[in-house]
Every structure is written in C-alpha cells, then in structure tokens.
Amino acid sequence: MRNLKVTFLPEGKEVEVKEGTTLFEAAEKAGVYVNSVCGGEGTCGECRLQVMQGKAKSDKHSIGFFTTEEIKNGYVLACQTRVEDDLVVVVPARSRVEMEKIITEGIPAYSEPAKESARTSRREPGYPFDPIVKKVYLELPPPTLADNVANIDRVTRELSKRLSFSRCDVSLRCLQDIADKMREHNWKVTVTVANFEGACRILRVEGADTTDHDYGLAVDVGTTTVVVQLVNLKNGKIIGVEANHNMQAHYGDDVISRMVFACGRGSPQILQKAIVTNINVLTAALVKDSKIDPNDITCLVASGNTTMSHFLYGLTPCSLRLEPYVPTATVYPQVTAKEIGLNINPEAIIEMLPSVASYIGGDTVAGVLACGMADRAEISCLIDCGTNAEIAIGNNEWLVTCSASAGPAFEGSGTKWGMRATLGAIEKVQIDGGQVIYQTISKGKPRGICGSGLIDCIYELARNRVIGRDGKFDLSRNDPRLIFENDVAEYILAFPQETETGQAVTITETDIGNLIKSKGAVFAAVKSLVDYVGLSFAQLGNVYLAGGFGSSIDVPKAIAIGLLPDVEIGRVRYIGNSSLTGARMVLLSGHAFEASRTVARRMTNIELSNYVPFMNEFIASLFLPHTDDKLFPSVHY
C-alpha cells in the first residue's frame, strides 16, 4: 500500500498515511481535531471536511449530510472518507474544535498558610494546609555500633517525630537508593512522603535539602475540557494553569458516545491514552514555563465525572450507562504515575476524587467540598449543569444527589446553530422592538450560539411574545425574522451579512422545544430532590452554580425560563470550576482528602430514571417558566 500525504488547512499540518486510511484517522495522526459526536460512526455528520486537491473515496450514504452545493464543493465526512491520493483538505470553521474560554478559576481552596494559627483555626471552606504528599528534610544522626538500625528505620524513626502515622511503607525503588543517598550526603536527606489516613509511604529519597522543589498537580478531567494546575506543595501557591480540549472528543462528543466506542470498536485503553496525553501535554507546558523538573512533581489529584474517572484509570465503563448503572469502582485505588503513563515522577501518587454512582462523580464531590456546603448547618443546593446535570442538596448532616440528562443544548450541541462558548458564539441576546442585540465571544463575527445565548434567547422571545409559554412561535405575527426552512419555523438572530459563514444564525422551533426539555429536566431534578427531603425552595440558603455552564449565565433570565428555582438572586452564587478547586483542596490537605471520602459516603443518590415523581415533575416543567406559576412567584412575562 502506498504512503500518501494529507495536508490540513488552515493550520497547514501535514501527515503521511497509508492508502485507505480514513481522513478521520489521518486528522488524529496529524493532531488536527475535528468535531465528532458519534465518534466516527458516520451518524452525526459533524466531522465535515472540504477536499480541495486530490481524490478521496467517500461512503455513498454519507452524502445525505450535504446539500448538492456542498457535495459539488468537495464536502465529505472525515470518518467516511478514505485517502486514495495526496490530499489537501480544509477543516471548515464549524468542524474545527477551537479553544473556548475554559473556566480555570474557583473559590479559594484553603486558608492561607502564612500564619500557623490560621492553618488550624479556619475551617470554612478551607482545610488546614497539609499536602497529602510533601517533602521533609531530615538531618540524621550517623550510625554507631550502639545505634546501627537499618537505614530505612533511621529515616522513619526521624520522620515519626515530624509526621503522624501508624505504619510507614517504602517503594522498592526508593529502598534501593536510600543507603547511597544517606552516605553520599552525610546523613542529610529529603524524603518525599505520602502521608494521610494514618499511613505513610516514602516515594523518594534525595540527598541534602530539596524542599524548595516540591510540586503537585490538581486536574479537572472534564468531558469537554481538561485543566491542569501546577501547585507549590511547600506553600500552597498556584504556579500556573493550562487547559485544553479533551482529546477523547475524537471518539465521541459526550460520555455516552465515548462509552459506546470504548465498549465496541475501541477499548477503555484508547480513551485512557487520550486523556493521559491531554494531561502530559498540559504538564509539559507548565513545567517548561516554570522551569521545574517534572521529577519534582510527586502528587496528582484528579477530579472528574464517573466516566472520566473510569477512563483515566483504563477501567471498563460498559455497565455505567446501562441499567442498573453499575460503576467498576467508586473509590479509586491509589496508583503511581508510571502505572498510567503520566510524565511526572514515576513514583508520584495519583489520587482521584471518589464517585458516588454512575452519574454522580468526583466532580460533584469536589463541588460540595469547594462550596463548603457539607460543613454548614444551612441547607445548600449545588447545580453542575452540562450535558448531564448533577444536583446535590444538603448540609453538614445529610446530602442527597441526583443527576438528569439535560441534553447537549446548554453545551452548544443539538440545536441548529448551537456551538460551544468559543470565538464568535453569541453569548448574550436582547430583543427589543424586533431588533436583536447580541454579544459574541471575543467580539467575533457570529458563528453560532452557545448555552447562555440560548437561555437569553428563549427568555427574550417569550418576553416579546414571539413564542408562547409552550415555546411555539406565534405565527400570527408579521416578523421579518420569522422564516420557515423545511417546514420548521425559525427566528433569525443574525442575518447572513453579519455572520462569519455568510449563513444566517437562527433558532428553530425544534431548538426551542429541545431547550425547554433541557431546562425542564434540570428543574424537575432539583424539584424532585427538594421534595424528596421535604423542603421548599425557600429553605435553600444557597444555590451554587458550578462549571462552565454557570459562568456567563444571566441568573434572572435562567429563573424566568424556569431553569433555576425561583430563589432570591443574592442566594445564587457562581463557584467557577469547582471540580478543579476540589482537586486542589485534596492535593493540599489530607483533611480535605478524608472529607472527600466522607462526603462521597454520606451522599444518598436518588436514581431518577425510574422515579415516578421526577417524570411527573418533568412533564409539568415543559412550559415557560412552568405549568404551576406558584413555583415562580417573581416571574412575570
């Protein structure tokens, strides 16, 4: 078979592949990421490429995804097209996975370690500064005939004066080094120890005092984006943060399609490799920027949903998505960096925040830690909403959780012009007197509309009576923006001349229906949980919004469409990337680590899939804001 060259524009990346390789595989090899929801099954039509030069062989049925015009212009689906010639292809704007604004900030995770008293006195939301892996410098007495205990015992004896543990293990590698290190450095050594839950494990022994070089990573393994934060374990300071798209997107846009891939054509190992690559790429950038030795990174704490947690460890997710929704594990074993291929110190320990159930993961546990709701008597509600919405309600005595599929609408998929919150996405909309005033991300020409823009849109359309409370267009209006395409009514937000692609950006009646279902599912989940514990919304002291979803959301509008419960605006607080915050809290405090396990154990998860009250609530929620106006006393259209 011949080797053929494929050039991807606009980046100009070139790759050599064997004849017959799909363009999808070639793009992966070139490091060019193209959209995919189905993961290369040929069913989502997202991986559109335009062949400019050369001959490519497409599967015939894939032409159904294109207009005659598009076919004439060389449009193909990457996953259904085989390379049979040297090719030059363009990745169109819609198919490019571009960098969006990834949320890498959260509320402070711990009290500042400056003053000794502050470390122990402040508890909310921080925990005492006490990293789960740390360096300890020891000046040991040299051995004598009267004191000739084993080298390792000399170290642990001194260590026991500094740290509290009932047993202390040592890695074989470390034990092989220890004698030489001690002698070469005149009995002055720095040991890196994992110390929590009453145990101690020596990971590394170095000569002399190296405590100034002591680093850890906090990682948010999101389905869409991955964030790695480099933290100084000596003082808790954040040194840097890097983010990128989850490379698993190549195998599917959401957790379900990736699970289907992992349990079908692919394997959990392929997805593990992708996410490990993500973390390694980000770590390499952080290490380079801050000029540190990756061997000085000796701990990584990751937080993610249950599926992502399974993939990071290469665990099969196959029973996660099917009733009765069984995870392989919810408390993940401690592993070393070398075991999963991370390019930091090979003996570095990896901890993952515990999951609760198939659809309540470590990211929710992290969120509860980050907002401190499990430490207070006051009752709070945490809403982390992406394709899936995770809800936690409770206080320092009890915690209940549930999750509901919100659909991809809020994340920018599943609507005609939906897109992620990247360059050119309409993120804010106001409609007044038939005029649409929109704001796009980075002030780019409109390319589509993201989650917060869609929420605004629904509200503004309803407020202007363009749609009714049932989400249907009022076709009696003579609105030039209201058009029909393929018999479906749609509303023009940006005319062709305003947009990047030259095509109008619209919202269709189908889109509106999908969004109402999405907001209905989230609200019904919150309502079901509140009812389950016999509360009313008025009793929720705080409503925390977590994740990218909440960052640009207009809270009054989200309440007005019935997405969020009708509570005082002041009680709604955006807590940023609380998954990352929680991971960092655990990295920096053994107490937070213990708390994460306690929180996970305390959570009672309500499985909504067969829960009749939820089904009723969902149906009642398919209205703007709700069929029961009394639930939204402050909302008036």
Place this chain on the structure above:
Amino acid sequence: MRNLKVTFLPEGKEVEVKEGTTLFEAAEKAGVYVNSVCGGEGTCGECRLQVMQGKAKSDKHSIGFFTTEEIKNGYVLACQTRVEDDLVVVVPARSRVEMEKIITEGIPAYSEPAKESARTSRREPGYPFDPIVKKVYLELPPPTLADNVANIDRVTRELSKRLSFSRCDVSLRCLQDIADKMREHNWKVTVTVANFEGACRILRVEGADTTDHDYGLAVDVGTTTVVVQLVNLKNGKIIGVEANHNMQAHYGDDVISRMVFACGRGSPQILQKAIVTNINVLTAALVKDSKIDPNDITCLVASGNTTMSHFLYGLTPCSLRLEPYVPTATVYPQVTAKEIGLNINPEAIIEMLPSVASYIGGDTVAGVLACGMADRAEISCLIDCGTNAEIAIGNNEWLVTCSASAGPAFEGSGTKWGMRATLGAIEKVQIDGGQVIYQTISKGKPRGICGSGLIDCIYELARNRVIGRDGKFDLSRNDPRLIFENDVAEYILAFPQETETGQAVTITETDIGNLIKSKGAVFAAVKSLVDYVGLSFAQLGNVYLAGGFGSSIDVPKAIAIGLLPDVEIGRVRYIGNSSLTGARMVLLSGHAFEASRTVARRMTNIELSNYVPFMNEFIASLFLPHTDDKLFPSVHY
C-alpha cells in the same frame, strides 16, 4: 572483533564469544559454573581450567598458581585468560561446581489441615492453616437498581463475609479486568487475595471457580544453594521441591566477596539478576513437572541471610559488612513478582522473612519459627553454622542472638583438600591402629573432604594421639601417613592410588589449626551468649542444629572436639533446612507471618566483633576440646 567458539569439557557445552572475552565470562555465558572465591579478581586461584586445543592469552602473574607441570599441561585461571582462538577447555574436577546433596527437608511446618479442629488447636510448632495469599470463590448476587454498588464493592462486600479485614485494596490491573470477568461468568468469580495484618489486597479476579489451582512458593535463598518448594495453597501439600547452586557464586564464594563485588566492579543489580535467575530456573522445572500454570502461583515467601535478602531485592549491601554493620532494611517491603522479575503471576506478592541485623537474617528467624523455641517456656539454643555461625538462645519470653565468623572450613573451603559435601567427599572418618576407614558421599573415589569428615578427622587424630590437644602433630611418632610437604606436616587420609585425581587426600597441620579456630569461634559464640543471659549449658533444654552443616555431623565427635557444648546427646536435634521450613510456615499461615515479625523484633542481637568476653572465650577455646576441661565433663580422650 572475531566471534570465537569455546567448548567446555566434560559437559561439551559450546558458546560463541567475542575475541578478548575472558574464559570466566565465556563459562558464565555457556552456563558452565566454575569455582571462584574472589569472584574473578585473579586472587583465589580457584577457577582453574585446562586448555586442550587452541590459543589462549593468560595474564602472566596468574602462573604463580600453577606448578611447571600444570603450566605445561595448559592449566590457566579462567578469569585471567582471554579467548584469542577457538578453544576446547576442560573444567577439572576440583574446579567444577557440582551438585551436592542439598538439604530440602525440615520438620513439618504446620498441623495437617485435614480436620477443622486441628487447624486451630495445634500450635506447636505449627500455626493454623491460613495462607497469606489464597483464592476465594464467590457467587455474587447480580446487580439491580436497588443494589447497584460498584463492581469492586460487590466483591469486597461478599469477601468481608469470608475474611477478616479493615480495608481492602485492589491492584489497578485487577480493577481493569473485574467488570468483564463478573459479567462473562454470571457473577461467579474467584478472587486471589493477600489477607494478613488486618488488610486485604485483591491480586487477581478470574471467572468461575478456580480454587483448585492455587499455588505458592517457599524459597530458601542460601549463600551456596537455593531451594524452591512448590506448595498447594488450597490444602498446604508440598507438590515438589527443586534445588540448585546460587548462581551468585560466579561473583564470589561467600557473602563477603559478593558484597565486595556488588560494591566495587559490579552492582547489587547483577547479584539480584543471578538469584532471580536461580529461582526462575527452579520454578520453571517445578511448573513443568507438575503441569501447572505459573500464573496460578500468586505468592512467594523467601528466607535468607541479610546479605541474600538484600540481593534478592537489589538493595545495596555495602554498609552491611563494615562497622557499624548497618543493613538497608531489616523488614522488607512487600513487592510484586513483576517488580523483581520473577516468572510467576506478575501481581504475585513476594514476602521475605525479616532480618534482625547485618549478620542475623531471615534464615535465623525462620529457624526459630521452625523449631518453635519462641513459643515455649523451656530455653533452647539454635545453631546454624556455615561460613558464618548464627546462634539464637531463648524461649517465649526472651531471645538473644549473635553471629560469629566460623571461616569456610566447615563448608569445605580453606583447607588443602576441603570440598563441599558432593560426590567423592570424605564425610566420615575412623582411625584405628594406623588404619583410616573413610566413607565418601555416593561412594565415589575420594576427591577431598567435607565439613563432617574434617570434624571426624580432628577427633580421630586426637583420640589416636596423632595430634596433641593443641592440634599439633606428634612428630615423634613413626606413622607412614605423616609426611611433610613444603615444610608443613600433613596426614594422608587416602593414598594416591585410592583417589579420583591420583593425588593423596590429606589434612595438614595448618588445616587443623584453621578448624580449631573455626570450632573455637562457634563454641565461644554459644558460650558468650549463654553467659550473657546468666545461664549454664545444663539449662539448655534443646540444642537445635540447622542447615547443611548439621545433616551428617557426628554429634558426640563434635562435642568431643569442643565445637558443640557438652549437653546430653538426646537434647541435640537436627532440624534440617529450617530456613525453608520457616518460609513455608509463613506462606501457609498469616499467624506465622505475624510471628516472624514478632520474633525478629524480640531478638536482642549481641554484636561480638567488639565484645571482650567473646575474645577471651575464643582464645580459651583454641584447644581440644577446651582449655577449661570442666566445660566438657563427658569428654575423655
């Protein structure tokens, strides 16, 4: 550089090596083992080979080791000779490391597990049958929506009904397999678990009931010989045993020369590789014979002296042999088979019996376990004598230990015609009326004399007044067997016409002097320890002899020369390879495992090197049987 062929006779093994390779290295590559005490330094003169065909280049100073006749006949030192031609060489009998009778038997390690009551009632010397790694077959309830705990939790929940543990870990590899195994086998799985000290670790998950295939290895890592025993972990039965020479012999005959090699020209890793090869070779033979899958071997317990224990784990031994005699570790971490390269189940756990000090190792702890002395009120003495003698005295309340260098005489080195207890070694001697009646191993023609033969010899020479109580020959006798060679008197045990080599087998006055020093060191060590705890020999209820040394020893003669204390013969008991027995006891009982650590902790080691009473005792012991006759009331020459 040319490739050259070297053929080793009498085995006829051929090997191809690069020009310039030493014959010593060529022999190693060919798997032909030649004697070496210095480990290839060119100083011991043990690695003698005879070049029959071809040209070899010898270092000039090595000719000092040979007679003119020998040089003419092509004798060279393997380590000082480089291959410059295709060669045919003969490994002479004296230089061959041949298989001796390796002691692979000990007293029973545990009570027969046949009856349930017997498992718990019998304590001495056995422990309840409860292997530290075992297979457990579980029939799990299938998950439902009401019971959808994680797969691993479903397993540990059921496991906790069978075993006792406060926490249960699982290896990553195992967790990656578990979901598929459970589903494929209809929720019927067999888990292999390490379960001791309140912890539990799942090493392996298999579908269906595989408890009939559950094996472990007990290993005695001796300086000279290595013994591996294959044990059925379901019922405790010994399936087979294999033994070979420690391949580390290539780098030196004793622990000191191997340590010198490891800390100088070589490395601990080279010695680790050698001993791991030993165990792999023996395991391969056992597995083949018994037709079992090596993956079904999931635990290995090893016992050895502190140096051997360090080498098996690749730990540096460099501070072991130098004052103040500091080991790298005395309690060895649990490792997995894959970490040290053993060809059994990669996740199999390896445990090594704990050491006490540089010269009191896991083999002594094993000996104490095997004879049960630490469980009884009666005071016992354990003597394990090779090049080094280890002594333990104590009971269920206290234990003291010491070690003394006995020199290589009892192991067959360091005397003119000394050899190991292999084919043709004189092992028993009786002298009556100038006639020497000897018995050789396997009735071979005499090739030399081994430890037990030398003890007999000293006694018989003294009894016949051929030597005085000071070990000097009575030169006034007109004994045709008494001759002089190089001005040193020697006594002919076997005339040239009787021997394999055609040279007389003799014992020289120098040999006798060395043997008196050896027996003096052992006795002085026992005496020092007895004095240290304020006892007399009469208070020793039992004297246990361990190791190869004790197997063919004539106890009354050993007492008569002042090697063993003068106790009732009936109290002296040979306990065989107690290092192996102790390892097997730990393999088969978590209680024995705990006991091994308790015994090691309880042992108070007396460092004799600077202990003045020992020096005085040693000098007083350089006489037959002793300068103080009152210590040997039953001995009369």
